[in-house]
Amino acid sequence: MDFSFDIPPLAIGLFEASILATIIALSLFLTRILPLHRRRRADKAAAAAADPDAADSCGASIIVYSNDQAEELAALLPSLLSQRYAPGYEVIVVNEGDSPRVRAAVESLQMQHSNLYLTYTPDGARNLSRKKLAITLGIKAARYPVVVLTSAGAMVGSDRWLGRMMRHFSDGGHVELVLGIAVADTDEDSALWKRIRSFDLAVDTAAWVTDAIAGRPWRGVEYNLAYRRDTFFRNKGFSSQLNLRHGDDDIFVSEIATPANTAVELSDESVVTVPGVNTLRAQRDRNVQRRFTRRFIRRRPRLAGAAGWWLYLAAGVLPAVAVAMQPANGLMWLCAAVCLTCWYLAALVWRNAITAMRGRRLLLSLPFIAAMRPLRKLTGAAMARVAHGKRYTWE
Numbered sequence: 001m002d003f004s005f006d007i008p009p010l011a012i013g014l015f016e017a018s019i020l021a022t023i024i025a026l027s028l029f030l031t032r033i034l035p036l037h038r039r040r041r042a043d044k045a046a047a048a049a050a051d052p053d054a055a056d057s058c059g060a061s062i063i064v065y066s067n068d069q070a071e072e073l074a075a076l077l078p079s080l081l082s083q084r085y086a087p088g089y090e091v092i093v094v095n096e097g098d099s100p101r102v103r104a105a106v107e108s109l110q111m112q113h114s115n116l117y118l119t120y121t122p123d124g125a126r127n128l129s130r131k132k133l134a135i136t137l138g139i140k141a142a143r144y145p146v147v148v149l150t151s152a153g154a155m156v157g158s159d160r161w162l163g164r165m166m167r168h169f170s171d172g173g174h175v176e177l178v179l180g181i182a183v184a185d186t187d188e189d190s191a192l193w194k195r196i197r198s199f200d201l202a203v204d205t206a207a208w209v210t211d212a213i214a215g216r217p218w219r220g221v222e223y224n225l226a227y228r229r230d231t232f233f234r235n236k237g238f239s240s241q242l243n244l245r246h247g248d249d250d251i252f253v254s255e256i257a258t259p260a261n262t263a264v265e266l267s268d269e270s271v272v273t274v275p276g277v278n279t280l281r282a283q284r285d286r287n288v289q290r291r292f293t294r295r296f297i298r299r300r301p302r303l304a305g306a307a308g309w310w311l312y313l314a315a316g317v318l319p320a321v322a323v324a325m326q327p328a329n330g331l332m333w334l335c336a337a338v339c340l341t342c343w344y345l346a347a348l349v350w351r352n353a354i355t356a357m358r359g360r361r362l363l364l365s366l367p368f369i370a371a372m373r374p375l376r377k378l379t380g381a382a383m384a385r386v387a388h389g390k391r392y393t394w395e
Contacts, residue, residue: 018322022346062092074105182224227256
């Protein structure tokens with residue numbers, strides 16, 4: 001191997017471009033990561049100092065959407081009914097259609113809990129989103145000024161979940177919408193490419209959460225969302241999207257959210273876990289749904305985040321191209337090693353953010369998974385275009 005200092009100018013330019021791309025990508029990554037860390041520290045400090053029995057917030061109505069999920073309700077409802085929340089709350093289960101199994105699961109708990117109710121959508125509903133109809137019925141039945149939405153498929157791990165979501169609401173306060181996060185159970189996913197799916201879910205969540213923290217809210221998640229009833233009715237509910245099967249979280253949030261009326265809650269107690277949310281099929285279905293509904297979102301996400309991933313991919317490819325010009329030149333390999341070391345370290349800044357979003361802890365595979373993200377997004381967009389999904393209510 002030749003260790004001469006004879007490096008072609010083009011190769012020098014490629015190495016310099018790699019370092020520059022790494023620096024810019026790192027800067028764009030930090031704009032996503034640092035606000036997330038600051039907010040998590042603030043929310044954790046507030047959670048440690050809060051009194052769960054304080055009655056300084058308003059009452060809450062928890063709306064639980066169910067699609068004949070009796071077993072899931074049996075697991076979820078005890079944790080909801082044991083919440084420590086002094087101002088008072090109720091739990092309203094809204095099922096798609098009348099289900100004897102769901103009715104039995106709810107009635108078994110109603111004897112001990114007078115604040116638990118059940119309603120269901122009429123079986124004859126056609127040409128409208130049954131889920132949006134269910135949520136609307138639940139909100140109309142609510143007697144408290146704030147509704148907190150979740151799903152029968154979710155798992156609440158803390159008896160302070162409701163208090164953490166509701167701490168932003170107060171009588172006469174300016175907050176009308178609180179965005180919580182939902183994470184996957186990483187232990188249940190053992191299929192191929194599990195690390196990639198975990199990484200993408202964590203990064204996607206971090207993207208919209210950071211935008212909301214920065215005053216650009218445009219999305220939420222259906223499993224962990226709270227807003228005022230009068231805000232829902234002022235927006236005429238889901239009237240602008242009744243012909244769409246989905247959009248009750250992202251489209252609706254983009255319609256009602258403003259920098260002044262939206263808060264984000266990231267304390268550990270507020271996190272909801274959703275089994276099965278990140279399997280290969282669930283990820284594929286979610287990609288098709290989100291790709292379709294994003295065209296109706298009023299506030300599109302910025303392009304800076306996507307630019308960071310493309311630059312990071314380029315920063316890893318450029319040194320390899322330079323070495324391919326003179327593979328026998330040892331100094332070329334040394335320069336490539338320096339560039340790739342910087343490239344590798346730049347990806348590690350995502351580790352804590354991924355942990356905060358309850359993703360898998362990655363190390364050796366992290367840079368390669370990160371570098372391939374823009375290509376996965378392109379592939380996902382292409383698949384969403386050709387995939388046949390039920391997008392409208394008449395399909």
